[in-house]
Amino acid sequence: MTTSPTSENNVQPRRVDPLATTASQEEVRQRRAMKISQPTRNRRIVVRYASLAILLLIWEIYGRNVNPVLFTYPVAIVESAVDMVADGTWLTATWQTGSVLAVGATAGVLLGIGTGLLAGRSWIAKEILDIPISALYALPAVALIPVIVLWFGFGDPAKIFIVAFFVFFPVVINTTRGVEEVESELLEVTRSFCSSERAVWRDLLIPASLPYVFTGIKLAIGRGLVGVIVAEFFTAISGLGNLIVTNSNSFQTARTFVPIVTLSLIGVVLTAILGVVERALAPWRRDA
Amino acid sequence: MTFKNTCIIDGLSLSVDDDEFVSIVGTSGCGKTTFLRALGGLLPNSARIVRTELHGSALQAPEPRVAMVFQHFGLFPWKTVEENILYGVRVQGRTEPRERMERLLEVMHLGHARKKYPRQLSGGMKQRTGIARALVLEPELLLLDEPLSAVDAITREVMQQEVIELIKAEPRTALLVTHDLDEAIIMSDRIVVLGGPPAHVVLDIRSPIERPRTLETVRSHPEYLGLRRRLWGALESGRAAA
Numbered sequence: 444m445t446t447s448p449t450s451e452n453n454v455q456p457r458r459v460d461p462l463a464t465t466a467s468q469e470e471v472r473q474r475r476a477m478k479i480s481q482p483t484r485n486r487r488i489v490v491r492y493a494s495l496a497i498l499l500l501i502w503e504i505y506g507r508n509v510n511p512v513l514f515t516y517p518v519a520i521v522e523s524a525v526d527m528v529a530d531g532t533w534l535t536a537t538w539q540t541g542s543v544l545a546v547g548a549t550a551g552v553l554l555g556i557g558t559g560l561l562a563g564r565s566w567i568a569k570e571i572l573d574i575p576i577s578a579l580y581a582l583p584a585v586a587l588i589p590v591i592v593l594w595f596g597f598g599d600p601a602k603i604f605i606v607a608f609f610v611f612f613p614v615v616i617n618t619t620r621g622v623e624e625v626e627s628e629l630l631e632v633t634r635s636f637c638s639s640e641r642a643v644w645r646d647l648l649i650p651a652s653l654p655y656v657f658t659g660i661k662l663a664i665g666r667g668l669v670g671v672i673v674a675e676f677f678t679a680i681s682g683l684g685n686l687i688v689t690n691s692n693s694f695q696t697a698r699t700f701v702p703i704v705t706l707s708l709i710g711v712v713l714t715a716i717l718g719v720v721e722r723a724l725a726p727w728r729r730d731a
Numbered sequence: 732m733t734f735k736n737t738c739i740i741d742g743l744s745l746s747v748d749d750d751e752f753v754s755i756v757g758t759s760g761c762g763k764t765t766f767l768r769a770l771g772g773l774l775p776n777s778a779r780i781v782r783t784e785l786h787g788s789a790l791q792a793p794e795p796r797v798a799m800v801f802q803h804f805g806l807f808p809w810k811t812v813e814e815n816i817l818y819g820v821r822v823q824g825r826t827e828p829r830e831r832m833e834r835l836l837e838v839m840h841l842g843h844a845r846k847k848y849p850r851q852l853s854g855g856m857k858q859r860t861g862i863a864r865a866l867v868l869e870p871e872l873l874l875l876d877e878p879l880s881a882v883d884a885i886t887r888e889v890m891q892q893e894v895i896e897l898i899k900a901e902p903r904t905a906l907l908v909t910h911d912l913d914e915a916i917i918m919s920d921r922i923v924v925l926g927g928p929p930a931h932v933v934l935d936i937r938s939p940i941e942r943p944r945t946l947e948t949v950r951s952h953p954e955y956l957g958l959r960r961r962l963w964g965a966l967e968s969g970r971a972a973a
Contacts, residue, residue, distance in 0.1 A: 492915040632805035635793050636819040646818070707838060727809040727848040 450457060512694045518696040520704060527701055532686065540671055540682035543599060544709070545605025548667040552660055554607070555614025557658075560710045562615070563622020564648065571631040584670070590679045602674035602681075608671030613662035621655025622648055654728070657721045668706055745923065745932070746953050747875065750902035754915035754922045758970050762930035763908045764802075764876055770906065771874050785872055795823050798870035802877040804857040806849040806864075812836075812856075813845040816863045828867060835863040838897060855886035859893075866897065873905040888946060891917055899943060906930070912962050917949050922961055926969020934965035947950065 482490075499517050527533040561568045562576075588605065595601035607668025625648055633643045642728035675684025690698040722728075747753050757763045768774055772793040785796065798819065806815045816835065820827055836842045839859040849857055860877055865873060879887045891914060898905065909915055915922050916938065924934040939954040949955060 596837060628801065628803050628809065632801065633822075635771060635799045635801075636822050637793050637795050638822045642822050646810075646822070649808070696783060721778055724958075725809070727850070 452722065463570075509631065512696060515697040520700045523695075523697040523705075524701045527686075527698065530636075533701065533705070536682045536686050536702060539636045540675065540684070540706075541709070543602045543682065544606055544667055544672065547603040547670065548610045549601065551607035551610030551667070552614050552663060555659065555663070556618050556656055558611075558616050559615040559618025559653070560622055560644075561647070562619040563652065569619070576612070576615060580616065584608055585673055585677070586675070592678055597679035601678045605674040605678075606670040608668055609666040609673075610663040613629045613666060614656070614659040616653060617655045617659030617662070621652030624655075625651045653721075653725055657717065660717060661714060664710055664717070668710055672706065745935075747904060747906065747921075749904055751921060752898060752903075752905045752907070754907045754919035755925060756909055756911055756912060756915045756922060756966065757925035757927070757930070758966060759910060761925050761927040761969065763925050766925070766930055767799075767874055767876050767906065767908045771797055773799075774805045795819075795868065796871040797874060798865035798868045798872075799874040799876065800858070800861050800865045800878045802880055804849070804854075804861045806857055806860055806879070808849050811846050811848055812841055812852070812860050816841075816867055817851070818864055819868045823868070825868075831869075832867055835867055838900075839863050839893065839900060853886070854882045855890060858882055858890065862890075862897075866903075869901075871904065872890070873881050873903050874909040875905060875909075877908055877910065880887065880910070887911075887914070892946060894918065895944060897972075912959055912966075914956065915962070916958060917944055917946060922970060924965040926965075931969075933969040934962070 503516045503518060506514055506519070511519070523657050524533065556667075558572065562572045584605070588606070591601050591604055595604055596668070617633055629647055629651070630643070638646065671682075672684045674685075676688065681690060683705055686702040687699055690696075690702075745753075755763050755766065765774070772788075772790055784790065785794075790797065809816065809819065813832075813836075816832060817827060836845060839862065841859055841863065844852060844856060845884075845931065849860070852860070858881070862878065866965065879890055882890065895918065907915070907918055919938055920942070921935070921937050923932055926933040939958060940949055940952045
């Protein structure tokens with residue numbers, strides 16, 4: 444029997460080299476992908492940011508020709524933002540909103556993952572949780588706010604609860620799905636090799652459900668932002684929600700848009716961070 | 732035993748000698764894979780009906796002394812080749828047999844791919860990893876469930892040769908389920924033809940072709956065509972009976 448090649452790049456067929464099939468499969472896959480069009484990384488970045496710049500430019504031109512009470516434009520927003528950062532209102536509001544969001548979303552995500560893992564693995568947990576989760580998920584969460592205020596008051600605990608409530612459902616639903624969809628073949632492999640239940644979680648269930656968990660969290664980011672603003676509007680008014688209400692009440696549209704844009708940026712940044720974390724946690728899904 | 736109210740295996744009894752390589756062939760759907768899974772303890776409710784005895788003690792659930800190679804490879808996508816091979820060792824809390832693993836990596840031509848993930852491998856390489864994962868455990872009984880049926884024809888022949896070499900180097904009791912007659916003839920000391928369903932033994936013969944077998948010696952062996960014809964006849968009659 445011949446020895447194996449040492450170099451990664453050695454794809455020369457000796458006798459019948461299994462590596463040769465690897466290379467050709469890779470090529471075929473690439474060729475298939477190229478059929479539509481294979482953009483380089485640089486071109487993708489150019490398209491992504493150039494289109495964004497054009498969008499902002501159109502907004503700028505249009506916005507300058509509209510009554511400033513009704514609409515605004517990017518440069519005016521930036522000028523207002525500079526003012527609001529300088530006098531400290533922006534930082535205070537962002538801190539208030541950000542801390543409520545961070546605590547509430549963390550609680551909601553952790554609870555969602557835990558409950559989802561349980562419901563995915565145990566049919567009893569699934570049967571117990573299935574109807575309550577669908578019922579609460581379908582419920583317009585805003586309808587619960589008067590009750591939540593009764594329970595938690597108007598302060599931060601109520602806001603944190605609302606954010607957690609908004610975040611919980613997409614995470615729990617996706618995590619449950621992820622665990623349920625673990626390949627039965629691989630479960631059989633863990634049984635065949637006499638794995639303990641703990642090791643099944645470590646080797647199979649958690650890594651297999653990871654992409655689903657991340658999808659859940661991605662959806663939860665948007666819902667968390669909705670939750671925090673709803674909370675700030677309907678309980679003790681505070682944070683970025685407060686800035687939106689007070690500035691729009693005094694018809695300062697450009698200043699109203701500063702907290703709105705801040706919220707979008709929080710969403711964009713969180714989604715980007717999540718993508719980085721996911722790639723770091725799931726190296727096997729990265730392209731070869 | 733029954734599965735979804737269909738009787739799949741009915742009164743099947745098989746005893747295998749130590750270090751014997753036995754192939755079970757049969758047409759698809761005859762219950763040969765079910766039989767193998769029951770032997771490996773993977774069908775939990777079958778223990779009362781299927782009694783597997785290994786060196787005098789009964790086997791009811793999967794045990795560390797039995798290792799299985801799966802048709803679908805059964806590799807973990809998030810584990811590298813190396814981690815997949817060591818899976819059984821780690822799960823069973825054994826000390827890592829470094830030297831043994833290095834030798835398997837070399838014999839199976841996996842050395843250069845040890846840090847790769849399954850999705851970067853061809854079918855043949857995946858099953859080499861699956862076979863290494865079972866063999867690294869030094870099982871008393873090796874169960875092979877159509878291990879090469881998802882691999883292309885050329886790689887299949889190369890890997891049949893590799894498995895023969897491995898078994899020659901360290902004899903092992905093995906049961907191979909396959910629907911490939913040539914594979915059965917090349918690999919085994921004894922061939923059992925199943926008919927069905929319900930699965931029953933149609934033919935149970937010792938191969939007239941002695942070890943060491945290679946693709947060339949087997950195909951040019953005077954008994955080869957006769958054996959193949961007998962097996963084929965048995966397969967046909969088994970199917971007709973069903």
